[in-house]
Amino acid sequence: MGVAKKPLLRHFLQFRDLSAAEFGHLFARTRWIKDKFKRYQRYWPLEDRTLAMIFEKQSTRTRLSFEAGMHQLGGAAIFLNTRDSQLGRGEPVEDAAQVISRMCDIVMIRTFEQEILERFARNSRVPVINGLTNEYHPCQILADIFTFVEHRGPIKGKTVAWIGDSNNVCNTWLQAADIFGFKLNVSTPPGYEVESERSAKNYEPFADPMKAVRGAHLVTTDVWTSMGFEAENEERRKDFEDWQVDAEMMKAARKDALFMHCLPAHRGEEVAATVIDGKQSVVWEEAENRLHTQKALLEFLLLGKVKG
Ligand code: CP
Ligand code: NVA
Numbered sequence: 001m002g003v004a005k006k007p008l009l010r011h012f013l014q015f016r017d018l019s020a021a022e023f024g025h026l027f028a029r030t031r032w033i034k035d036k037f038k039r040y041q042r043y044w045p046l047e048d049r050t051l052a053m054i055f056e057k058q059s060t061r062t063r064l065s066f067e068a069g070m071h072q073l074g075g076a077a078i079f080l081n082t083r084d085s086q087l088g089r090g091e092p093v094e095d096a097a098q099v100i101s102r103m104c105d106i107v108m109i110r111t112f113e114q115e116i117l118e119r120f121a122r123n124s125r126v127p128v129i130n131g132l133t134n135e136y137h138p139c140q141i142l143a144d145i146f147t148f149v150e151h152r153g154p155i156k157g158k159t160v161a162w163i164g165d166s167n168n169v170c171n172t173w174l175q176a177a178d179i180f181g182f183k184l185n186v187s188t189p190p191g192y193e194v195e196s197e198r199s200a201k202n203y204e205p206f207a208d209p210m211k212a213v214r215g216a217h218l219v220t221t222d223v224w225t226s227m228g229f230e231a232e233n234e235e236r237r238k239d240f241e242d243w244q245v246d247a248e249m250m251k252a253a254r255k256d257a258l259f260m261h262c263l264p265a266h267r268g269e270e271v272a273a274t275v276i277d278g279k280q281s282v283v284w285e286e287a288e289n290r291l292h293t294q295k296a297l298l299e300f301l302l303l304g305k306v307k308g
């Protein structure tokens with residue numbers, strides 16, 4: 001019997017850790033995996049594999065999609081959080097990485113600074129996935145672009161408008177714009193602009209959100225206050241008042257523009273109920289695609305480029 005070739009150790013810490021060609025492969029695998037799932041056909045390539053999930057912030061979708069996804073691929077998932085593990089009592093992240101990566105085959109982490117995730121990855125013997133940091137949320141944009149492509153075909157050459165805070169989700173869109181070759185218009189209130197080090201070639205800033213959405217194929221936004229920034233909540237509510245995606249803003253975009261939101265959403269703040277619950281919104285498909293795209297990601301990081 002031949003010995004299976006071990007795939008190279010790869011991580012998904014930022015969106016740009018994968019190439020356009022690798023995203024193409026992931027999308028093809030996602031379509032195949034999603035189709036099999038919809039037909040209730042078993043696909044267990046990760047039998048005996050274990051995913052460790054470390055959460056230092058709250059989650060519904062990320063936990064559920066990774067945990068359910070791992071089970072559906074025949075493997076197991078273990079949930080750890082700061083409160084109940086030694087991470088919350090000051091065990092160095094480097095030590096945790098050494099131990100966890102000797103017991104599990106792959107790790108997903110949701111934490112605060114990107115640097116924590118990078119320190120973990122440097123000391124890990126197995127692939128590490130970013131499940132959201134203060135800086136990035138690559139798994140979200142993987143699902144978002146897949147969702148766009150499902151509805152509208154290739155995103156290359158299209159225009160995406162980001163309205164609101166230049167947060168982790170926005171920073172990830174910026175990386176994706178250069179990899180996929182679409183234009184990203186970003187409108188934030190003064191004082192919340194994109195940091196210069198996150199800027200992209202295909203990005204254009206707009207002071208006026210109505211101008212940012214003009215001609216957009218996709219309008220997207222996120223909460224005004226991300227996890228970890230709750231102390232700024234009241235101030236942000238005032239500063240972001242004019243950055244709500246409402247019917248008037250959607251009207252200024254292309255007629256066939258889609259609306260996306262990574263969720264959880266606050267109706268009446270960053271998005272009007274008529275928009276998120278309206279015809280152009282694909283937020284439920286977007287959330288569901290977290291499951292299918294991440295299953296393809298788990299397969300790729302553990303088994304390499306599977307053909308099928
Ligand atoms: N969109 C997203 O990551 O949701 P959760 O915070 O519920 O995981
Ligand atoms: N920007 C949000 C995304 C939540 C999924 C946050 O970091 O809280």
